[in-house]
Amino acid sequence: MNFSLTEEARFFSGMGADYLQTQHGDAKNNWKPFMKKGTPPKWCRDRMVDVRHIKLEIAPDFDAKSIRGKATLTVAPIYDHTDFLVLDACEMEIESVLVDGATADFDHDGENLTVRFGATLPPDEPLEIAVTYHATPRRGAYFVGPDQGYPNKHLEFWTQGQDEDSRYWFPCFDYPNEKATSEVIARVPKGMTSLSNGALISSDDKGDYELHHWRHDVPHVAYLVMLVIGNYVKVSKEWDGIPVDYYVPPGREADGERSFGPTPEMVKFFSEKTGVRYPYAKYAQITAEDFIFGGMENTTATLQTSLTLFDERAALDTSSDPLNSHELAHQWFGDYVTCRDWSHAWLNESFATYFEAMWQEHANGVDEFEYYLDADWKAYLAEDKGAYRRAIQTNVYVEPLDLFDRHLYQKGAVILHHLRKQLGDRLWWKVINLYLTKHGGGSVITQDFASAVEEVTGKNYDWFFSQWIYGGGHPDFKLKARWDE
Incomplete structure (x- = not known):
C-alpha cells in the first residue's frame, strides 16, 4: 500500500551519504511514545478453520450505492471439536447461511457472523459455507460518480481491503495469516469493464448486464481480493509471455502510456534481481477516482489513484x-x-519501499538511488523527532493503520540497505532469493527473514535485528572540534 503519489516524504533532501551516522535530536532522550501507556499488545489471531477458497457473487447497485452478494467459503476445521465458526461481516444484513446446502443457525451482531454447525465437525474435512447478504458499505467498497460539483467525474465501483476493510463488502476471515484461492463473479452494467484478481474465465451477456467471472488460483489474503467496475479502455502489453495490462478512462490512453509504459521492464528487473520470476499469470494496473491511498497492491491487479495519470x-x-x-x-x-x-x-512495506529505490537506481543511476534513501532517512528522522519513536516491529498499537508510518516505510527501507551493505551484494541477493523461495505463497514473521540471513551467511545476526528492528531509535552523535597548535 502507498499513502501518497510522492511516497509521503520526497520533499526531504540534502542528507549526506552516511545514513546511519547522522546527528539528530538532543541528548535528553525526550522522544514521545508511540502509544499511550497501558495500550495492550495485539497477538496473532487464531485460525479456527483453514479457508481454502473464497467464491464471491457480487451485484453492485450504482443508483442505491449498495451491493447484494453471496460469499461461499470452502473451509476445513483445524480444531478437534469445531462446532461453530466466526467470520468478519461488518455492517451488512445477513439474509441466509447454508452449510453444505443445508440451512444453518447463525448470529450476527453487526461485526461478527457466528455460524453454528449443530454438531462437532471432523478436522481437515472441507465444507462449504454460503452466506447471502446485502450492504451499503461505508468502507471497503466505494461508489464514485458525477455529482453537482463534479459533473464529469468518472463513474466507478472499486474496493479497498487493506488493512481490515474487506469485511465490509463480503464475509470473510479478515486477517493476514489466512490465505485462500478466490473467484469473483460480478454483475457488470452493459458497456462497462471489470477487473479482479487472476484471469477472466468468462463473460456472459445477460441482456442489460453481463456476468464477468474472474478466478485466481494462487492463495492470497482476504485484504487483497479486489473488484473494479467502470468504463475503461484496456491497453495490453506483456513481459516474457505474461500479460502486463493497464486500464484507463477513455481518452487517457496516452497518459496511461506515460504513467504505466515502463511496467514490463519493472517486472523484468524485479524478476531478475530476486531470482524469482513474477509469481502470477498476469499483472494489471487500473486507476480510480477519489482513491483513498496512492496505490494498493491487490494480487495481480494493482489499484492506483487517477492522479497518477499525467x-x-x-x-x-x-x-x-x-x-x-x-x-x-x-x-x-x-x-x-x-x-x-x-x-x-x-516485511511488506519496507521491502517495497527499498525496491522502489532500487528501480530508481536501475532507471536513473546511483545518484537518484542515494537521493531516495536520503529522503527516506530524513522522513523517518522528522517523525522520530516530531511525532514519536517506536520499534519497526511492535505489537503495541490500536488499529493496524497506526503502524503504516515513516518507521515502517522509510526507516525500514534504509535499514534493509544497511543490512545489504553488511552482507555484500552476493550474499544479500542469496538471502532475498532464499526468503522468497522458501516462504513463497505463505505467511511470514520477522524471524523468517532473520533465519534466511543466518542460513545464507552462517552468522548470527540477532544483534542486528535486536538493534534495528526490535528496538527503536538510531545513533545520536554529538561532535566537538578542538584545534591544538
Whole structure:
C-alpha cells in the first residue's frame, strides 16, 4: 500500500551519504511514545478453520450505492471439536447461511457472523459455507460518480481491503495469516469493464448486464481480493509471455502510456534481481477516482489513484515510476510472501519501499538511488523527532493503520540497505532469493527473514535485528572540534 503519489516524504533532501551516522535530536532522550501507556499488545489471531477458497457473487447497485452478494467459503476445521465458526461481516444484513446446502443457525451482531454447525465437525474435512447478504458499505467498497460539483467525474465501483476493510463488502476471515484461492463473479452494467484478481474465465451477456467471472488460483489474503467496475479502455502489453495490462478512462490512453509504459521492464528487473520470476499469470494496473491511498497492491491487479495519470506537460515535472515500482514490488513482498500479522508489516512495506529505490537506481543511476534513501532517512528522522519513536516491529498499537508510518516505510527501507551493505551484494541477493523461495505463497514473521540471513551467511545476526528492528531509535552523535597548535 502507498499513502501518497510522492511516497509521503520526497520533499526531504540534502542528507549526506552516511545514513546511519547522522546527528539528530538532543541528548535528553525526550522522544514521545508511540502509544499511550497501558495500550495492550495485539497477538496473532487464531485460525479456527483453514479457508481454502473464497467464491464471491457480487451485484453492485450504482443508483442505491449498495451491493447484494453471496460469499461461499470452502473451509476445513483445524480444531478437534469445531462446532461453530466466526467470520468478519461488518455492517451488512445477513439474509441466509447454508452449510453444505443445508440451512444453518447463525448470529450476527453487526461485526461478527457466528455460524453454528449443530454438531462437532471432523478436522481437515472441507465444507462449504454460503452466506447471502446485502450492504451499503461505508468502507471497503466505494461508489464514485458525477455529482453537482463534479459533473464529469468518472463513474466507478472499486474496493479497498487493506488493512481490515474487506469485511465490509463480503464475509470473510479478515486477517493476514489466512490465505485462500478466490473467484469473483460480478454483475457488470452493459458497456462497462471489470477487473479482479487472476484471469477472466468468462463473460456472459445477460441482456442489460453481463456476468464477468474472474478466478485466481494462487492463495492470497482476504485484504487483497479486489473488484473494479467502470468504463475503461484496456491497453495490453506483456513481459516474457505474461500479460502486463493497464486500464484507463477513455481518452487517457496516452497518459496511461506515460504513467504505466515502463511496467514490463519493472517486472523484468524485479524478476531478475530476486531470482524469482513474477509469481502470477498476469499483472494489471487500473486507476480510480477519489482513491483513498496512492496505490494498493491487490494480487495481480494493482489499484492506483487517477492522479497518477499525467499529461504531457505534467510528465515533465513528475513521474509515476515511484508508485508503480512500489506496488509492483509488493507482488513479491506482501502478496506472494505476506506478513503473518500486522506487527510484522515492515516485511511488506519496507521491502517495497527499498525496491522502489532500487528501480530508481536501475532507471536513473546511483545518484537518484542515494537521493531516495536520503529522503527516506530524513522522513523517518522528522517523525522520530516530531511525532514519536517506536520499534519497526511492535505489537503495541490500536488499529493496524497506526503502524503504516515513516518507521515502517522509510526507516525500514534504509535499514534493509544497511543490512545489504553488511552482507555484500552476493550474499544479500542469496538471502532475498532464499526468503522468497522458501516462504513463497505463505505467511511470514520477522524471524523468517532473520533465519534466511543466518542460513545464507552462517552468522548470527540477532544483534542486528535486536538493534534495528526490535528496538527503536538510531545513533545520536554529538561532535566537538578542538584545534591544538
